[in-house]
Amino acid sequence: MPATGPVPQPLAALRIAGVKPLLVACAAFMSAFYGIYGYLGDHLHNGLGEPVSANGIVALVYGIGFGAAALLDGIVDRLGPRRVMPFAFLAVGAVYLGFALAGDSFLAVLGLTFLWGLTNHFGLNVLIMRLAAIDPSRRGTIMGLNSAVTYLAVFAGTTGFGPLYASRGFAFAAFAALVLMLIAVAGGSWRTAPVETKD
Template structure:
C-alpha cells in the first residue's frame, strides 16, 4: 500500500515538522484566484461582450474556448518542464505572460483579438496551474495534504466571490473592459509578489519527461478520464448559465453575478467538510463525490426555470464540485511524487481541453434544445466520471492511505 508522503522542503524557515500549514499556501491560493477570475469571468459578461463586438453569445464565448485550448496545449507541451526547471520559477514566468495577455484582452478592438489574447492567457495558465498544484503538494505537512490542497483550492472561491461575482456588476455599471483591466492589475500584482518572494527552486539535471509519460503511471489514465468528464460537464453548463438567466429568464446581468457568488460560497463552504472523507473508504470517496454532482445536475435540469431554485442548487453545485476537485487532486499528486509536475500537467491539459470541448460542444446543444438539455448531458458525463474514478481501486492499481 502506498501512502501520501510529504516532500521535504528546502526552505529553512518551514514548520512542516510541526504540521502547521505553511504561509506559502496563501500565496498559491491568491495565484489560483487570479487565474480563476479570468477563466470564469467571461460567462456572466458574455452578453455585453457580444453586444460590443456585434457577435452572438456563443461567438463571444469562443474566448473561453480559446483560453481552454491554450491552457490544454501549454499544459501538455510545457508543464513537463516543471519538474526540471522548478515549479516556483515556472510560476513566475507564467504570471508575466498572463499579465501581458490580460492587458491585450482589456484593450481588444475586435473579437478575434480578444480570442487570441485569451489563447495566450491560457498558455500561461497551462503552466501556472500545475506549478501551483505541485507546490501545494510539496509543501503540505504530512497528514494534512487534503487540508492544504483545500486551502489552495479556496483561491477558486476567492475568484468567484470577490472577482467573478463582481464582474457582472462592473459590466452593468461601467464596462466589461473594466473587468479585464481589474484582473490585469491583480495578475501584475501577483507577478511582482512572486518575483519578490524568497522561494527558489533547485535545478535538476534530468531531461524533461515526455508529455504523455504520465499515462504510463498506474492509476493516472482512468483518473484523467474522470477529470475530463467532470470538467466538460462543469464548463458546458457554466458557460451558458449566464445567458440562460439573462435571455431565458429575463434577469439583469447582476443576477449572473449573484449566481456566481452563491456558487463560490458553496465552493468555499466545502472546506469545512474536507474531513468528510475520513468516514468514507478511499475507494468510494471520489466516486461518491462525483455522484453528488450528478444529483445536482439532475435537480438543476428540473428546476432551472426558477431563479430561487437555481441559486439554491448552485450553492450545492459549488459544494459538491469542491469535494470532487479536492479529492481528485489529492489522488493524482499521490500517485508518483517524483513526477507530480508531469501528472498535474496532464491534469491541466485534460481540464482545459474539457473547457474547450464543453464550451464549444454544449453551444449547439444549448441553441437547439435549451439549458435543460445541457444539465441532462452533464448528468450523463458525471456517471462516466464516477465509474472512471473507481476504476483504479477496482483494478488494484491505486491503493492510497490518507493520513489526517
C-alpha cells in the same frame, strides 16, 4: 551542480496504472462544469428573464458553496479520497439533474448553485488528491497532464454544449452534463496504482 538523469516525459506518465482513468474523469467532470457554467448566464437572462446582474448573484452563491465545503473537508481525511470520489461525483450529477428538472425557477437555480459549489469542491479536491498520490516521484508531470486536460475541457465544454443549449435548451444541456458525470464516476471508481495511499 546541474541535475542529472532523464528528463520526465509527460506522455510517459500516461502509462502509469490509474492515470488515464482519472484523466478521463477529469475531462468529463470539467467539461460538464464549463458546459453548464458557460451558458447558465444566458439561461438566466434569456430563459428566465432575469437581469444581467443575476449572473453576479449566481457566481457569489456558487463561491459561498465552494468555500463552505472547506468546513467539511474532514470527511475526506477520515474516509479517503478514493471512497469519497464516486459519491462526490454523483452529488454533482444530482445537481445537474436538479438543473434539468427545476432550472425554470430562479430561486431553485440559486439553491442548486450553492450545492453545486459545495459538491464541486469535494469533487475537485478528491480528484487532485488521487492524481497527486499515484506516483509521488512524478507528481509534477501527472498534475501537468491534469492541467492540460482541464484546459482542453474548457474548450470542449463550452464548444460542445453550445449547440445543445441553442437547439434543445438548458434542461437538455443539464442532462448531458449528468451523463458526463456518470462517465466521471466510472473513471474515478477505477482502482489506481498500488503506490496510491491515503485510503
